[in-house]
Amino acid sequence: MTKLTDHFSLEEFLISSTAEAMGNDNKPTPQHLKNLKNTAAGMERVRSILGDCAIVITSGYRNPVVNKAVGGVPNSAHALGHAADFRAAGFTAIGAARRIRDAHAAGEIEFDQLILETSRKIVHISFDPEGGTKKKGMRGDVLTQKLGAGSPFLKGLVG
Numbered sequence: 001m002t003k004l005t006d007h008f009s010l011e012e013f014l015i016s017s018t019a020e021a022m023g024n025d026n027k028p029t030p031q032h033l034k035n036l037k038n039t040a041a042g043m044e045r046v047r048s049i050l051g052d053c054a055i056v057i058t059s060g061y062r063n064p065v066v067n068k069a070v071g072g073v074p075n076s077a078h079a080l081g082h083a084a085d086f087r088a089a090g091f092t093a094i095g096a097a098r099r100i101r102d103a104h105a106a107g108e109i110e111f112d113q114l115i116l117e118t119s120r121k122i123v124h125i126s127f128d129p130e131g132g133t134k135k136k137g138m139r140g141d142v143l144t145q146k147l148g149a150g151s152p153f154l155k156g157l158v159g
Contacts, residue, residue, distance in 0.1 A: 004040035007047055013040070013060030013084065018069050026063050028081055035081030036061055042111065042127040043084055049103045050088050050096060058122050059085040071149055077112065077126035085122045093121045094159045100125065101142050101157060112138040116157050119148040 002010035013036050019026035028036060039060070047055055060083070062072060067079040077083035088096045097116040100123070103109045112131050115124040131139040144158040145151055 004037050005044045007055070008040040008043055008057070010036065012057045013081075015057070016059070016062060016066055019062075019066045022066070022069060024063065024065055026061065026066050028061050028063065032061060032063075032081035038129075039082055039084055039127050042109075042125065043086070045109045046086075046088075046100060046125060049109060050091060050099055053091065054089040056087045056089075057084050058087060058120075077128050080128065082112070082128040083124060083126035085117070085120075085124045087122055093118070093123050094157060097123050097142075097157050104140060104142075110138050111140065113141045113143065115141075115153070116144045116159075117148070118144060118146045118159070119151075 004010055014026050016026050043055065047053065059078065061081050062070065062076070062078045064079060067076055072079055087093070094116055097114060100109065100114055104111065112126040112128040113124070117124055127138070129138060131137050142156055143153040144156065145153050146158070
């Protein structure tokens, strides 16, 4: 096991049923590994904000082949190693998202995007330092996606 931080391993961020079904090892490039270390550090902050509860990463890094297979856009934060989808023990997805949103408002955490994915009952968070654009700086977007991949985003947290 390759530890990225005290509570997160590289292997957690590489698990993908799609990659497994394709026989793809889903290995990150050296730059993507560096990004994953930053994402794991962000997830440590999330874990702390949520009272040091256990967190299960449901989707992390997706290499270009895997990302395309799941319908991801080429510049997806997942494909760059900047994002994680997760569930937190003792929290509903909206409860975890609200706590993180409030911590962001209080200046306790920075993120690029926090997305409540209600259909999958997970939280997506990304830590892209360029905010998904050529412009430096994380956006701090808080969004809800109710109907799954490809569906529109709503501004804010909508339960």
